[in-house]
Structures are given as C-alpha cells and as structure tokens.
Amino acid sequence: MPGQRTTATDVAKAAGVSRATVSFVLNATPGQSISDAVRARVLAEASRLGYMPHPQARALASGQSNIVLMVLPEWPIEYVTRQLLDEATVELDEAGYSLVTMDPRRSRRATPLWESLRPDVVMSIDPLAPKVLESIERSGAVVIKHGPEMLPMYRVGPDLQVGHLLNLGHTSIAYAHTPIAAMRDLDQERMSRIRRGAEAAGAAFRSAEVSATNAQEVVRTWSRAGVTAVAAFNDDTAAWTIGGALRSGLRVPDDLAVLGHDDSPIAAMFVPAISTIHLDLAGLGRALAQQALAVARGGAQPDIGDPFSHARLIRRESA
Amino acid sequence: MPGQRTTATDVAKAAGVSRATVSFVLNATPGQSISDAVRARVLAEASRLGYMPHPQARALASGQSNIVLMVLPEWPIEYVTRQLLDEATVELDEAGYSLVTMDPRRSRRATPLWESLRPDVVMSIDPLAPKVLESIERSGAVVIKHGPEMLPMYRVGPDLQVGHLLNLGHTSIAYAHTPIAAMRDLDQERMSRIRRGAEAAGAAFRSAEVSATNAQEVVRTWSRAGVTAVAAFNDDTAAWTIGGALRSGLRVPDDLAVLGHDDSPIAAMFVPAISTIHLDLAGLGRALAQQALAVARGGAQPDIGDPFSHARLIRRESA
DNA sequence: CTGAAAGCGCTTACAG
DNA sequence: CTGAAAGCGCTTACAG
Numbered sequence: 001m002p003g004q005r006t007t008a009t010d011v012a013k014a015a016g017v018s019r020a021t022v023s024f025v026l027n028a029t030p031g032q033s034i035s036d037a038v039r040a041r042v043l044a045e046a047s048r049l050g051y052m053p054h055p056q057a058r059a060l061a062s063g064q065s066n067i068v069l070m071v072l073p074e075w076p077i078e079y080v081t082r083q084l085l086d087e088a089t090v091e092l093d094e095a096g097y098s099l100v101t102m103d104p105r106r107s108r109r110a111t112p113l114w115e116s117l118r119p120d121v122v123m124s125i126d127p128l129a130p131k132v133l134e135s136i137e138r139s140g141a142v143v144i145k146h147g148p149e150m151l152p153m154y155r156v157g158p159d160l161q162v163g164h165l166l167n168l169g170h171t172s173i174a175y176a177h178t179p180i181a182a183m184r185d186l187d188q189e190r191m192s193r194i195r196r197g198a199e200a201a202g203a204a205f206r207s208a209e210v211s212a213t214n215a216q217e218v219v220r221t222w223s224r225a226g227v228t229a230v231a232a233f234n235d236d237t238a239a240w241t242i243g244g245a246l247r248s249g250l251r252v253p254d255d256l257a258v259l260g261h262d263d264s265p266i267a268a269m270f271v272p273a274i275s276t277i278h279l280d281l282a283g284l285g286r287a288l289a290q291q292a293l294a295v296a297r298g299g300a301q302p303d304i305g306d307p308f309s310h311a312r313l314i315r316r317e318s319a
Numbered sequence: 320m321p322g323q324r325t326t327a328t329d330v331a332k333a334a335g336v337s338r339a340t341v342s343f344v345l346n347a348t349p350g351q352s353i354s355d356a357v358r359a360r361v362l363a364e365a366s367r368l369g370y371m372p373h374p375q376a377r378a379l380a381s382g383q384s385n386i387v388l389m390v391l392p393e394w395p396i397e398y399v400t401r402q403l404l405d406e407a408t409v410e411l412d413e414a415g416y417s418l419v420t421m422d423p424r425r426s427r428r429a430t431p432l433w434e435s436l437r438p439d440v441v442m443s444i445d446p447l448a449p450k451v452l453e454s455i456e457r458s459g460a461v462v463i464k465h466g467p468e469m470l471p472m473y474r475v476g477p478d479l480q481v482g483h484l485l486n487l488g489h490t491s492i493a494y495a496h497t498p499i500a501a502m503r504d505l506d507q508e509r510m511s512r513i514r515r516g517a518e519a520a521g522a523a524f525r526s527a528e529v530s531a532t533n534a535q536e537v538v539r540t541w542s543r544a545g546v547t548a549v550a551a552f553n554d555d556t557a558a559w560t561i562g563g564a565l566r567s568g569l570r571v572p573d574d575l576a577v578l579g580h581d582d583s584p585i586a587a588m589f590v591p592a593i594s595t596i597h598l599d600l601a602g603l604g605r606a607l608a609q610q611a612l613a614v615a616r617g618g619a620q621p622d623i624g625d626p627f628s629h630a631r632l633i634r635r636e637s638a
Numbered sequence: 639c640t641g642a643a644a645g646c647g648c649t650t651a652c653a654g
Numbered sequence: 655c656t657g658a659a660a661g662c663g664c665t666t667a668c669a670g
Contacts, residue, residue: 091428
C-alpha cells in the first residue's frame with residue numbers, strides 16, 4: 001500500500017514545486033521571497049492532502065524538537081498547576097512549541113523524559129536537584145534555572161497570611177508545618193516569613209508539624225500556650241489543624257483562627273470554609289512560557305518579573 | 320566545536336566495529352549472533368562515552384516513536400490518576416516505551432500532542448469523543464478503545480456504596496449528582512446502579528444535583544422527604560452534601576449518612592471523615608500498560624481483565 | 639558472525 | 655524567485 005502517509009514530497013508534487021519550497025512556505029521561513037500564487041498553491045495542496053509534517057524528521061534535520069518539558073513539583077497540586085499549565089501550553093503553542101509535563105517521582109523509576117523526548121528546554125516550578133540538573137544538561141536540553149526572581153512565590157503568600165492574622169488582633173500566632181518531606185524547603189521559607197512578620201509586630205510565635213494523626217494533640221498544646229491563630233503551610237495542613245481543633249471542642253475561628261494557603265478545592269468545601277491565599281498562577285504560566293521561548297531561541301533567560309502581584313487573601317470562615 | 324554530542328558513530332569507532340553492530344548490541348536485536356567480546360566492548364564504550372541514542376533519529380528510521388500518550392480524563396483527579404500513572408509508567412519503561420500524559424482541555428486550544436509527538440499508541444481512562452478518535456487515527460497512532468471490559472470501573476463502586484447503606488439498615492436513599500458537566504456519563508451510570516440497588520432492596524430512591532451553592536437546600540428537601548442516607552458521585556459531592564447537612568443542623572451520620580467515592584485526600588481530612596470507595600488504580604495502570612504494549616507491537620488489543628477486583632469500602636465516620 | 643549502504647522525512651546552505 | 659543536494663542519526667534488509 002503506497003502513499004500511506006502524506007509527506008512533503010506529495011505536497012510538492014501536487015503543487016508543482018520542490019520539497020524545499022514546501023518547507024519554506026509551511027514554516028514561513030524568513031528571507032525567502034515566494035510568490036503569493038505559489039504560496040497559496042502549496043497551502044491549498046497541503047490542507048487538501050491533510051499533510052502533517054513529521055515532527056521527528058523535522059527535529060532530526062533542524063536540531064530542535066520544539067518540545068518544552070515542564071517538571072512538575074514533587075507535591076500533589078493539580079489545582080495549583082492546572083491554570084499555570086493551561087496558560088503556558090497555549091502561549092507555547094502559538095510559538096510552535098509543545099508543552100509536555102512530567103512527574104519527577106515517576107521518572108526516578110523510569111527513563112527520564114528529557115532523554116526519551118529530547119526537549120529543547122526543561123523548566124520547573126520548584127528548584128531542581130543538582131543531580132537532576134546535571135542529567136538534563138547532559139541530554140542537551142537547556143534548563144531554566146530559578147533565581148531570586150522566583151522568590152515572590154515564597155514570600156507573598158506568607159506575608160499576606162501573617163498580615164491578616166495581625167490585623168484581626170491576634171498576638172500569639174503559630175505556624176503549621178507540613179509533614180510532607182518533599183515540601184521541606186518551601187515550608188521552611190514560609191515559616192520563617194511568618195515568624196518574621198509575627199515577631200516584627202511583637203506577637204508570640206511558635207510552630208509545629210501538623211499531620212492527620214497528631215493534629216488534635218498539637219492544637220491542644222497550642223491552645224494551652226495561648227495561641228489564638230494559625231497560619232498553615234497550605235490548605236491541607238489547615239484542614240488537619242481545624243480538624244484537631246473541632247475534635248478538641250474548640251470553635252473555629254472563635255477559639256482558634258486558621259488560615260490556609262493555595263486556595264485549593266478543599267478550602268471552599270471544608271466546614272468551616274477555609275480562609276486562604278490565592279496566587280495568580282495563570283500569570284506565572286505565561287511568564288514561564290516566555291522564559292522558555294526566549295531560551296529556546298538561543299537568547300538569555302529573561303527575568304520573570306513579578307508574577308504574584310495579583311496574589312490575594314480569600315476570606316471565608318476559618319480566619 | 321566538533322564531537323559535540325556523542326553519536327553511534329563515535330561508539331562504533333571507539334569499539335572498532337560498524338554502526339550497525341552498535342545498533343544491534345544496544346537494541347539487543349534478535350537474530351543477530353554477536354560475540355560476547357564484541358558485545359561487551361560496545362557496551363563499555365557506549366557507557367564510557369555517555370552515549371544516548373537520539374530518539375528522533377530512531378523514530379524516523381524505525382517508524383516507531385516508542386511513545387505512549389495517555390489522555391487524562393476531563394475532570395480533575397490527580398489523586399485518582401497518580402497511582403495509575405506510576406504503575407503504567409514503570410511497566411512501559413521496562414519495555415522501552417515512554418508514557419506522556421495530556422490534558423484534553425488544554426489540547427483543545429493547542430496542537431494536540433498526538434500530532435506534535437507522534438506516539439505509537441494513544442490511550443485514555445475515559446472514553447474519547449468520536450472527533451478526537453478520528454483526529455488521533457489520522458495522525459497514524461493506534462487508539463486503545465474502551466469496550467465493555469471497562470464497565471467494572473463504573474459498576475463496582477456504586478454497588479459497594481448501595482450495599483453498605485442497605486446493610487446499615489437505610490430504607491430511603493438519595494444519590495448526589497455532580498454538577499460538573501464533563502462527568503455526566505459516569506455520573507449517570509453510577510446513579511442508575513445506585514437506583515437499581517436501592518429499588519431491588521425495596522428502598523425508596525431519589526436523586527438531585529448537589530453543588531457548593533445548593534447543598535443546604537437539597538439536603539433539607541431530602542431530610543423532609545425522609546431520606547437518611549446519601550450515596551455521592553464522589554468525595555467532593557459528598558463533602559458538599561455533608562456541608563449542607565451540618566449547616567442545616569443535621570448530624571452526620573446520625574441524621575444523615577453520606578458515602579463518597581474515590582478515596583480522595585479530602586475524604587480523610589474532612590470532619591467528619593468521609594467513608595468512601597477505594598479503587599485499585601495501580602492495577603488498572605498495569606492493565607492499561609499491557610494493552611498499550613500489545614497494540615504497539617502490532618498485536619490485537621487484549622482484554623483488560625477485571626482491574627477492580629480489589630475495590631473496597633473505606634469505612635470512616637460519615638456512613 | 640559483521641559491515642557497507644539505503645532510507646526514514648525533514649531543513650537549509652548553496653547555486654542558479 | 656526556486657530547486658538540487660547534502661545531511662541530521664538512526665535502523666535494517668542485504669551481502670559477504
């Protein structure tokens with residue numbers, strides 16, 4: 001069965017031009033002055049024949065795969081990444097690039113996608129481990145590295161959290177650490193922002209890890225120590241904290257105010273509904289896409305700007 | 320700068336053999352009897368030089384990309400797919416295939432990954448729309464289609480739900496529909512299983528859509544009508560239902576028992592903790608990987624077996 | 639048991 | 655303004 005897949009040669013033949021011309025027209029290669037008539041003919045034949053360029057052949061010839069690989073964070077945050085990836089996907093698509101995502105935990109047990117896909121650029125939300133960086137670079141991909149420009153991500157939320165609790169008049173504030181080890185760095189950063197904010201205002205501060213199993217105990221200890229407000233690492237940690245309070249007979253927020261972070265679905269569903277911090281992830285998605293494009297085109301990695309200028313407090317019931 | 324990337328030619332030169340031999344050794348091509356000495360030399364040089372075969376060149380030459388694309392369901396279920404994808408990734412990796420995932424919502428606004436990646440096989444958990452199927456087939460990929468063998472996914476959970484509520488002695492059961500349109504088909508299937516189970520046992524049955532905004536109203540109506548137990552589409556729907564009950568002054572489960580589905584993180588975190596159905600998604604992941612491999616190797620699509628034989632009720636507080 | 643050679647479907651200097 | 659040709663890095667009959 002000949003003529004299985006439609007190829008550029010088929011289009012060239014049908015349009016009565018050379019394969020090169022087909023390539024020039026379809027890629028809108030700059031510096032080629034092709035007559036409108038020829039261009040139109042090529043385009044018409046390509047669409048009539050249902051021509052789809054073969055991406056692997058293109059990658060081999062051009063040395064570029066036009067793939068951007070996004071390494072997702074270690075922790076589960078579908079609701080956090082959804083918007084971000086939506087925006088980044090569309091932004092990259094318009095420039096002719098495909099965004100592929102990857103779970104770093106899975107890749108630890110399998111060939112990493114940067115080896116088997118050979119993306120031009122690899123990026124991530126969370127900083128990548130040195131070993132991972134090295135492995136990516138050996139594969140030939142450019143890695144987008146996180147510098148201080150990503151710091152707003154770590155700062156804005158906690159600052160809003162502690163500000164809100166202080167505004168509410170609380171003078172003894174606790175921070176609820178996540179028990180999940182993969183989030184340790186982010187967790188430490190958030191804690192120290194809360195601590196700084198509390199201490200700067202003369203409020204008492206303490207912190208402890210809150211998990212599904214110890215929440216009740218931790219909350220009781222805090223309560224006995226006079227803590228009236230908790231800033232949690234995220235909404236899950238907040239939910240556990242509130243659960244511990246309710247099961248200890250404390251009222252939320254009357255006896256203990258609890259403030260989450262991320263505005264994940266659970267925050268709105270919980271009873272009482274969890275007050276939390278909403279970040280502008282669509283904006284971050286666009287910013288990351290712009291960085292990836294600049295780097296893919298051989299440029300320097302541009303500054304990401306301030307993608308969290310639209311972060312805001314969502315006030316619900318818990319604080 | 321010459322010798323940038325290590326290529327099969329470099330390995331061949333270093334090992335003193337031809338490029339073909341390198342390919343045979345590295346791919347363990349059957350039907351080639353290569354001496355152990357040569358094989359060892361090739362392997363040693365390949366690893367010494369840090370050789371990574373170029374996947375696009377391989378795909379072009381062999382006609383196979385060794386990529387399997389998984390189209391994720393329309394609805395947000397990170398917790399549901401995590402285990403499934405973990406297992407499928409490892410299973411496919413061992414056979415030399417890479418699993419790439421894709422959000423169908425995003426692809427509606429961008430070039431679909433089956434065009435830009437040219438996977439050998441495309442599969443999904445949810446049935447694919449006819450238009451999508453057609454588009455995938457035009458790209459040359461084989462699609463794994465869902466037949467009746469996927470039905471256990473739709474049946475097992477609801478059957479466990481209704482069985483548990485009947486065992487608890489309830490005689491008036493309601494089903495909480497999800498308000499999310501993308502889940503309509505699955506939702507209808509689950510509802511009809513619950514209805515059938517309830518009616519077969521002589522219990523009263525009714526159903527309504529439960530959302531963040533109408534939960535209180537729906538629960539009050541149900542309560543007035545004598546409903547004492549609710550089987551929910553999933554844990555989110557269960558959470559809204561419980562929220563409506565609590566805010567109406569009803570006790571859960573004493574006045575109203577509520578049973579979720581999926582065993583998502585919210586189920587364990589909620590107060591009261593939500594009883595739910597846990598499915599064996601790791602098993603489904605392995606089964607799907609096996610199907611993909613069979614099809615990628617040119618075989619017929621094998622039966623998926625009964626991946627939900629390990630589904631079970633998780634009894635917590637809400638029912 | 640091993641190697642020389644064609645070919646996969648593109649891109650891109652280069653020549654005209 | 656357009657085309658013939660080399661080359662990207664592999665795989666795979668085929669010949670020896």
